Amino acid sequence: MHFLVQTKSYPDEALESYLLRLARDNSYNGYSELADILWQWLAEQDNELEGALPLALSKVDVYHARQASSFRIRALKLVAQLADVNAGDILALAWRRSNFKFGNLAAVSRNELAIPLELLRTDNIPVCIKCLSESSHIPFYWHLKPYKACHKHKSQLITRCKECYDLIDYRASEAFLECVCGCKITNSEQLNDADFKIAIALASSNSQKIVGLISWFAKVKQLDVSDADFNCAFVDYFNTWPESLTTELDLLTNNARLKQLNPFNKTKFSSVYGDLIRDGQIAATSNRKNKVIDEIISYFVELVDSNPKAKHPNIGDLLLCTFDAAVLLNTTTEQVYRLHQEAFLNCAYSQKKHEQLRADSHVFYLRQVIELQQAFAAEKPLTKKQFIAPW
Ligand SMILES: [Zn+2]
Ligand SMILES: [Zn+2]
Structure with missing residues (x-):
């Protein structure tokens, strides 16, 4: 089997678009007719490839294949061979699942670009x-x-x-x-x-x-990104960045002061600011820059500075969970435990012997985490920083 017409891909083309043109150029009715014929042919070449290319064009991209994505890649290489084109050029059109994550959101990448799958x-x-x-x-x-x-x-x-x-x-x-x-x-x-x-x-x-x-x-x-007015709201918000964010945070800070029930050194950070830090991780770029987390850190640096430690606990004494502390320190939760063991960070509660801290337990003082952040991260970190402590 061989295609008579050699269809070249465009560098910015979607994989589905290329396969549809390849089918049409070679006088098939469309992709699904071609896929039907390829199904049988692929299975004959390599029995692992039976079903490696779906019949529906909307399911053909590599990220859909999940565990079978290596078979999908192999099948696409064979298709490139049939079309007498460079397999690398065809594979470069596909979105693949990436190890990178935007906070808790899965990512896919195509050439140099990683995006949230959603x-x-x-x-x-x-x-x-x-x-x-x-x-x-x-x-x-x-x-x-x-x-x-x-x-x-x-x-x-x-x-x-x-x-x-x-x-x-x-x-x-x-x-x-x-x-x-x-x-x-x-x-x-x-x-x-x-x-x-x-x-x-x-x-x-x-x-x-x-x-x-x-x-x-x-x-x-x-909001739903597909909504007609989403981009408008997004552009408006970032036109006044970072004031748009600091105004919202000021509001939460003031509400916390007004509605305070417990002393601040016994109040969870999340009960005031919600999932602010966890959500902020979504704004990452694949080269580990994060405009939102940077802004959040500078907000809390200022908050802690303007609320110095005093006899009475204040908003600077809120309690962070290990996970949020790790994000602010630009490190891993394991490193946060280590910083605690090495007495860089105090724990708000006395622990039982051998008690393991959980990522979601609120035990670290915002003030201490922010001060440590400033001590370690004088320059803006580009990569996940491992703390090199003097031991
Ligand atoms: Zn146009
Ligand atoms: Zn119609």
Whole structure:
């Protein structure tokens, strides 16, 4: 078996788009017809590969394959061989699961870019007609939920079919300019400025800087990235960054003072600020920078400074759990235990002999953690720092 037409991929193309073009160029009705034939052929070459390429285009990307992703890669290499193209060029189009995580969110990566998996569109892929008329392929960034306007043509992407009002998805219709109902996709809506700004950022080499921030903002504001006004809210919030965050934190601080029931040195940090630190981890970039955590740290540095240790406990004496302490110290929970054992950090309660501290037990003073953070991290840390203590 061999394909007669050699289809070259575009560097920014989505894998599904390439496979659909490969099928069409070689006179198949679409991807599913090709996949049907490949299924049998792959199984003959290597019995482990039976079913390694799914029949549905929307399920073909590598990250869908989970444990079987190595078989999926092997199958795609064979497809590249049949098409007489460089396998590396085809594999570079795929999103793969990454070891990196955005806080507790799973990540996928493609070339140099890592994004939270939740930012990939699942049931629709909007399009720009002008782009498709210039070059008939789907760029990968159309698959990103926050990418809603075309950064090249300054026009809103087309999301719905004007005939059946269904969401557009070329992976379902197996045609770039046709809805599943068979109608041609036509004209778009009014350009949204915020969507345009975000589109430019996502298509640039700086996209890494905002993907984590987008998921973080969606989580803390409990918004859906797909909502029409999400990008607008996001842009507004970051236009006044970091005041937007510090104003919110000031409000929580003042509320805690007003509603205080227990002395602050017996109050959990999380009962005042919730999951602030845990959620902040979502805003990470794959090179371990985190704008949100940096801002949170500088907020609490100032809070502790302006509330010095006194006879009566104050807001600087709140209790942090080990997990949050580790994030603020830019280290692991194991290192926090070690800092405790080495008397760098006091524990708020006396422990029983051999008692293990749990990651979620609130035992460390915010003040001490912040002071230690300042002592160790004079310069902004780029990588997860191991504390090198003098022992
Ligand atoms: Zn366009
Ligand atoms: Zn339709």
